[in-house]
Amino acid sequence: MKIEDVLERVPMFKGLPTEQIEALARIATVRTVKRGDIIFSEGQDADGFYITVTGRVKIFKVSPGGKEQVLHILDMLEPFGEVPVFTGGRFPANAQALEESKVLFLPRSGFMQLVKGDPSLATNLLALLSMRLRQFARLVEELSLKEVPARLASYLLYLSERDKGTNDLELDIPKVLLANVLGTIPETLSRILARMVHDHYIRLEGRRITIIDRGGLEELAAGARAASEQR
């Protein structure tokens, strides 16, 4: 597939005139990465940003002890690593391919010129960054204000909502990764899932989860006292 065709489908570039798409395509380069490959690391000098073409990428931070916190999981056609394009300097986090993926690299120079020249691109970007800020605000809220069961409940409800309200969910990521998304570790996740099963909130078979008490999950997510209340 031609790069132009990819760029055209990127939401961020919605409404860009063809010639500018072509200009972008000329400066873009494709990079193929294998599962587990690091695309960039925190602190690394940033001279451009990326867009996923196929595959998925996680953005994450690591503690000195090796614990991970996932900030984003990016699907197809989502830009990432764009922050240092506007602030200059270095990448604030790490990016790693979850699967064999193709990513597009757009060098900073040239891109900035384009932004300056095209107000609709600029406002698209403002919308994108604002959306990210919203997500972060929610993430901070979850991490700081809620306990793990509440976060997990939120996540399950989010999955359900994303699929038009089904009760039959299928985790599309391994549980280790889910744990890191939720800001915890696999062991804890495992236990809380078990507890939720025991308390008849959900049914669980491997990565298949069925919601059987949506109301209960919603209470949990809202921060109600933990499951298995036993006062």
Added chain:
Amino acid sequence: MKIEDVLERVPMFKGLPTEQIEALARIATVRTVKRGDIIFSEGQDADGFYITVTGRVKIFKVSPGGKEQVLHILDMLEPFGEVPVFTGGRFPANAQALEESKVLFLPRSGFMQLVKGDPSLATNLLALLSMRLRQFARLVEELSLKEVPARLASYLLYLSERDKGTNDLELDIPKVLLANVLGTIPETLSRILARMVHDHYIRLEGRRITIIDRGGLEELAAGARAASEQR
């Protein structure tokens, strides 16, 4: 003071032509708030954003149980509540005045037009939002990957750095608020400060803190094992 003069000094509007400053001034309104006043609440419909003129404002989230997590503390001439300007919809968090303050309100309509017309304003905004994203990434890292002593150590070092590396710090916020910034509660903060004093990292008199072991603090901030190691 005239509104134009204020707007001119706002970093975000750096380099804007005078006539556009004047256009902004025409749509802006001033609002005076007392200490503790809520400027906007999470979920409230957003039809514009704010800029601090005098005083300070905190942006925060609240858990159902009443615990607070502070996202930002804004000094003079800093914009806030700007996210929904670009995403539409509602405010993602609450804003409350820490002191008697004057804030400027800029309605969304009109502002967006200005953004579309002025590329340098747009890039200023992109830089602003990107900076915020960076801060959030760091906040998430602190909350998720570090324990309270490490966060406190980071914060103290940050204060020191902000004042050109002094060892004599003066907290400009009450400790309750600092606790909420660090994602904890006053009791815990109090104890950890006491421990740091006991371990000769700092000296403490009310809100005056003197760093006496910077290296030690740096280790703590990096995530080394907690103070008062006693294995």
Added chain:
DNA sequence: CGGTGACTTGACAGGATTCAACAGAAGTGG
């Protein structure tokens, strides 16, 4: 078939919150 990765479970320790009580500072009003 040995080996690696994903996942689970148990025992345990430890950090942090909760509940409670209290002292000092600050601000209010008579």
Added chain:
DNA sequence: CCACTTCTGTTGAATCCTGTCAAGTCACCG
């Protein structure tokens, strides 16, 4: 100016969640 309330900060004891350490199962792959 003093009594009183409120705010701020500190300390103690008990509890709980969560992470750590360790072991073990199951599935999949070379």
